[in-house]
Amino acid sequence: MATATGKIETKDSLVSLLEENSEKLLTCVHCGLCLPACPTYRELGNENDSPRGRIYLMRAVVEGKVGLGESFINHIDLCLGCRACESVCPSGVPYGHLLESARAEVSRAKADRGSVSERILRLFLNQVFTRPRLLRAGMALTRLLRDSGLARLALESSLVTGRLRFALALLLASRTPIRRRGERRPVEAHSDDALRVACLRGCVMDGLFKEANLATERVLDRNGCKVVEAIDQACCGALHSHAGQIEQARSLARKNIDAFQKSDCDRVIVNAAGCGAAMKEYAALLSDDPEYRESAREFSSKVRDISEFLMELGVEPPAGRLSRRVAYDAPCHLIHAQRIAHAPIDLLRAVPGLEIVPLAGYESCCGGAGIYNLQHQELSGAILSEKLDSIRAAGADTIATGNPGCIMQIG
Numbered sequence: 001m002a003t004a005t006g007k008i009e010t011k012d013s014l015v016s017l018l019e020e021n022s023e024k025l026l027t028c029v030h031c032g033l034c035l036p037a038c039p040t041y042r043e044l045g046n047e048n049d050s051p052r053g054r055i056y057l058m059r060a061v062v063e064g065k066v067g068l069g070e071s072f073i074n075h076i077d078l079c080l081g082c083r084a085c086e087s088v089c090p091s092g093v094p095y096g097h098l099l100e101s102a103r104a105e106v107s108r109a110k111a112d113r114g115s116v117s118e119r120i121l122r123l124f125l126n127q128v129f130t131r132p133r134l135l136r137a138g139m140a141l142t143r144l145l146r147d148s149g150l151a152r153l154a155l156e157s158s159l160v161t162g163r164l165r166f167a168l169a170l171l172l173a174s175r176t177p178i179r180r181r182g183e184r185r186p187v188e189a190h191s192d193d194a195l196r197v198a199c200l201r202g203c204v205m206d207g208l209f210k211e212a213n214l215a216t217e218r219v220l221d222r223n224g225c226k227v228v229e230a231i232d233q234a235c236c237g238a239l240h241s242h243a244g245q246i247e248q249a250r251s252l253a254r255k256n257i258d259a260f261q262k263s264d265c266d267r268v269i270v271n272a273a274g275c276g277a278a279m280k281e282y283a284a285l286l287s288d289d290p291e292y293r294e295s296a297r298e299f300s301s302k303v304r305d306i307s308e309f310l311m312e313l314g315v316e317p318p319a320g321r322l323s324r325r326v327a328y329d330a331p332c333h334l335i336h337a338q339r340i341a342h343a344p345i346d347l348l349r350a351v352p353g354l355e356i357v358p359l360a361g362y363e364s365c366c367g368g369a370g371i372y373n374l375q376h377q378e379l380s381g382a383i384l385s386e387k388l389d390s391i392r393a394a395g396a397d398t399i400a401t402g403n404p405g406c407i408m409q410i411g
């Protein structure tokens, strides 16, 4: 809600964030080092679509110099949230947190204006992604569409066009090359002092990449960990945070903290970079919640990306051999948000037979960015085409990455 002066008074507002982070935020020295790292600036060449420009706009809104008008909404909307700017910023500006707060304001402003797309997005995020049974049913139908051949048929016909056509292509790209080995993971006998690990199932991972989840558990099991279930776990809330639905994100975070606490695990293992980044930030998300502040901090300290965890543990190389030329494309939420650059490559190097080839721009966003590719098809496509050019030049027969959205976008 904005006052007559344009100041914003809500709890999740840019004003409160600015106050909490004033030292860091005000250290944006406008150096512009982040500009070449920003995919939207590289594509559009507009200062307002650069990190520096967006920070400037946010501060202008907070200071009441500009309102939450179309221009502000568009420039914030066009941000991928890839956080490449954070990795190169010498002043440590917490751009990701700023963006989430700005998006909360943008989401409110759009809802106030009766935006239909905002209503649909909120409906999905708040009524489907927060209801595990409904979400599972939706994912089962989506799998049926994918695996029955209907999606392929629809894509090959000229009846489906635009966003729906692109959504079907993304869905088909989620088919897994991992051979089905049954629903249950083999449970090896472990010593009493084996590390107890619980995996996040994830919404998209559980719905469309279940084989990868089962493979993750088998690898953990084989590496001497005792895999335990966090039974009542929920969506990690990443999509909600990115869409400015901060209260829903907090509510999901509390559910997950309770569920993983009940499992009595030593580590929370995540194989989707976007989810891992969100869960590592529960401590910040719930820092104002007196009941959950401490448990959120403890929870976040236990979260590990699967590659990070296996390299920390000292991975036992697989017995088999895989003769492939592999290029690694880093998910933004692994390399920029979690600052994990080497572990995935080291892990691939541990697989006998793999030849790792370099991929130019491997640290740059593929344009997927959650549902950005459906919301901003043209710009996302332009960013993707830069990525595909690099992939072709790398000469790999396999692209490895660590996030379902990237797999679908590149695939």
Ligand code: SF4
Pocket: 027, 028, 029, 030, 031, 032, 033, 034, 035, 051, 052, 055, 085, 088, 089, 090, 091, 092, 093
């Ligand atoms: S965000 Fe960081 S890198 Fe970008 S202009 Fe500000 S200080 Fe420089």
Ligand code: SF4
Pocket: 037, 038, 039, 040, 041, 049, 050, 051, 054, 078, 079, 080, 081, 082, 083, 084, 085, 086, 095
């Ligand atoms: S998050 Fe990515 S797209 Fe957004 S300003 Fe930073 S570098 Fe640019």
